[in-house]
Amino acid sequence: MCGIVAYLGQREAYPILINGLKRLEYRGYDSAGVALMQNEAIVLHKCKGKVADLEELCRDKDVSSHLGIAHTRWATHGEPNDKNAHPHLSENGKLALIHNGIVENYLVLRKELVRRGYQLVSDTDTEVVVHLIEDIYKNEQVDLAEAVRLALVGVVGTYALAIISAENPNQLIVAKRGSPLLIGIGDNEYFIGSDGAPIVEYTKNVIYLQEGELAILSLGQDIVIKNSKNKAQRPYLEKLEISLEQLEKGNFEHYMLKEIFEQPNAIKDSMRGRINTRKDMVSLGGIIKYEEKMLNAKRFIIAACGTSWHAGLVGEYLFESLVRVPVEVEYASEFRYRNPIINEDDVLIVISQSGETADTLAAVELAKAKGATVIGICNVVGSTMARNTHAGSYTHAGPEIGVASTKAFSAQITVLSLMALNLAHKKGKIPLSQYHRLISDLEAIPDKIQEILMQNDYIKEIAKFVAQTSNAIYMGRGVNFPVALEGALKLKEISYIHAEGYPAAEMKHGPIALIDEAMPVIVLATEQETYEKVVSNIQEVRARKGKIISVVSKGDTLVKEMSDYAIEIPLTEELLTPLLSCVPLQLLAYHVALLRGCDVDKPRNLAKSVSVE
Ligand code: AGP
Numbered sequence: 001m002c003g004i005v006a007y008l009g010q011r012e013a014y015p016i017l018i019n020g021l022k023r024l025e026y027r028g029y030d031s032a033g034v035a036l037m038q039n040e041a042i043v044l045h046k047c048k049g050k051v052a053d054l055e056e057l058c059r060d061k062d063v064s065s066h067l068g069i070a071h072t073r074w075a076t077h078g079e080p081n082d083k084n085a086h087p088h089l090s091e092n093g094k095l096a097l098i099h100n101g102i103v104e105n106y107l108v109l110r111k112e113l114v115r116r117g118y119q120l121v122s123d124t125d126t127e128v129v130v131h132l133i134e135d136i137y138k139n140e141q142v143d144l145a146e147a148v149r150l151a152l153v154g155v156v157g158t159y160a161l162a163i164i165s166a167e168n169p170n171q172l173i174v175a176k177r178g179s180p181l182l183i184g185i186g187d188n189e190y191f192i193g194s195d196g197a198p199i200v201e202y203t204k205n206v207i208y209l210q211e212g213e214l215a216i217l218s219l220g221q222d223i224v225i226k227n228s229k230n231k232a233q234r235p236y237l238e239k240l241e242i243s244l245e246q247l248e249k250g251n252f253e254h255y256m257l258k259e260i261f262e263q264p265n266a267i268k269d270s271m272r273g274r275i276n277t278r279k280d281m282v283s284l285g286g287i288i289k290y291e292e293k294m295l296n297a298k299r300f301i302i303a304a305c306g307t308s309w310h311a312g313l314v315g316e317y318l319f320e321s322l323v324r325v326p327v328e329v330e331y332a333s334e335f336r337y338r339n340p341i342i343n344e345d346d347v348l349i350v351i352s353q354s355g356e357t358a359d360t361l362a363a364v365e366l367a368k369a370k371g372a373t374v375i376g377i378c379n380v381v382g383s384t385m386a387r388n389t390h391a392g393s394y395t396h397a398g399p400e401i402g403v404a405s406t407k408a409f410s411a412q413i414t415v416l417s418l419m420a421l422n423l424a425h426k427k428g429k430i431p432l433s434q435y436h437r438l439i440s441d442l443e444a445i446p447d448k449i450q451e452i453l454m455q456n457d458y459i460k461e462i463a464k465f466v467a468q469t470s471n472a473i474y475m476g477r478g479v480n481f482p483v484a485l486e487g488a489l490k491l492k493e494i495s496y497i498h499a500e501g502y503p504a505a506e507m508k509h510g511p512i513a514l515i516d517e518a519m520p521v522i523v524l525a526t527e528q529e530t531y532e533k534v535v536s537n538i539q540e541v542r543a544r545k546g547k548i549i550s551v552v553s554k555g556d557t558l559v560k561e562m563s564d565y566a567i568e569i570p571l572t573e574e575l576l577t578p579l580l581s582c583v584p585l586q587l588l589a590y591h592v593a594l595l596r597g598c599d600v601d602k603p604r605n606l607a608k609s610v611s612v613e
Pocket of ligand 1 (some may be wrong): 305455
């Protein structure tokens with residue numbers, strides 16, 4: 001997810017643009033840039049790094065202008081560096097464009113543009129758009145707005161974009177499909193933003209550009225809005241009602257809650273372009289060069305830390321069940337120091353949201369030194385892990401700001417599911433019918449998560465009970481065991497309540513001694529092969545007056561009757577259950593932490609990325 005800002009009007013554009021970028025920093029960034037119209041020419045300043053680095057770059061420059069566009073990049077295609085930063089220029093330097101979204105067919109477009117003799121200088125998907133517009137503008141004898149509209153007809157994917165032209169120094173064109181874009185209406189001035197954050201301090205009069213629409217903003221003229229069929233649309237003016245602070249978190253009180261609710265889209269984005277719905281085929285472009293190594297792996301080692309390690313445990317069930325190859329899951333911090341046996345036909349899969357976790361990075365170097373193939377699953381493009389592994393798949397969950405990982409966890413499991421399905425199918429380990437069924441079950445997950453999120457208020461009620469305790473036990477079996485661990489970690493790290501996750505059967509080997517009427521036991525009792533065993537474990541807890549909070553499959557009555565609280569979740573393929581059963585536990589931890597007055601987004605002692613040992 002990137003941030004876009006633009007301004008056209010009587011004021012100096014640069015301060016509005018830079019402040020706007022700072023307002024959008026929560027959207028994550030790895031590079032930033034600004035393009036300014038000066039004396040009918042476009043001046044461009046952009047660099048890798050923070051907005052502050054861009055500000056430093058511009059400090060001694062002439063940044064006077066009344067028209068400009070600016071961008072904070074959260075890389076999806078191409079390393080975070082100066083050349084990949086936005087804005088991007090057309091070949092003749094007379095057009096500058098910024099973009100938030102993904103051009104899914106950029107390789108096809110790029111190939112055609114190169115064939116037509118264009119020199120693209122970056123690795124981004126965005127750059128093809130500005131060259132496409134230039135090509136149409138030059139050859140079709142149409143005005144810029146029509147060239148933009150025609151070019152976007154050929155784009156598959158999502159965009160919120162702004163473009164300026166040296167030949168039209170008092171005009172700003174914006175367009176939107178799939179990514180947000182707001183137009184702030186001032187007194188003969190226009191403010192553009194990915195959301196209201198860069199706009200709200202100047203005006204509360206906004207137009208939310210609708211899907212497929214394009215707007216032509218010209219000084220001294222009324223705004224012109226067209227739909228994708230080139231039909232003029234009546235501008236619909238709205239009021240920005242909420243504060244700057246709220247806007248930065250959407251309508252959510254905390255980033256963590258926003259990210260829990262973003263999971264349906266995060267999972268869709270982690271599948272986007274990777275399931276060919278026509279053939280129901282999975283394709284992971286990022287690992288294609290090492291697919292042979294993965295198909296011939298004698299063993300998979302999964303190394304990670306924290307929540308990512310829990311995702312790795314789910315990966316063990318997925319890979320061993322579908323691919324039928326041994327899997328070992330390792331804490332990266334232990335793996336790196338115990339002089340492990342690593343063979344050349346091993347494949348190490350490292351999982352990390354940040355791609356900067358020191359222990360996980362060390363595991364990468366260790367495995368590479370021993371000749372193993374190293375595959376990464378990461379959420380930050382261009383991160384150290386993304387650069388140091390042989391290949392990998394990005395989770396595309398968007399920036400995760402809350403320290404407690406939520407959407408990245410479910411996106412990691414989604415990518416692991418795609419990887420396991422792809423390998424199992426290509427190795428002929430599962431029948432085509434099971435392959436297709438699992439793919440359609442995976443594609444149905446986002447809507448099922450949406451259904452679970454509707455229980456937020458009920459889970460908030462349950463949190464009132466848990467918030468008063470000082471200990472909690474989470475238990476589950478099979479693929480729900482890693483979810484029990486993850487639920488316990490969520491509660492620990494944001495509410496500071498001591499919590500442990502256990503395989504349900506392990507309770508009678510000691511932990512059941514902890515059970516009394518003050519101990520909440522959160523049980524994952526969804527429909528699965530060992531459901532009856534979990535029921536027995538619940539009975540053992542109840543016999544000792546433990547309080548039961550259960551997560552059950554929709555329609556369950558047996559466990560519900562045994563529970564003090566029961567949260568129903570939709571049915572899905574057993575192996576995909578973690579994608580659903582983790583959501584109630586994320587919400588529970590969030591509400592308990594809130595009730596205990598904890599800083600949900602920045603819990604004490606923690607950092608979002610543990611880039612040191
Ligand atoms: C998860 O909620 C924690 N923030 C923490 O355990 C985190 O998962 C761990 O530090 C690993 O981070 P990474 O995924 O960025 O490598």
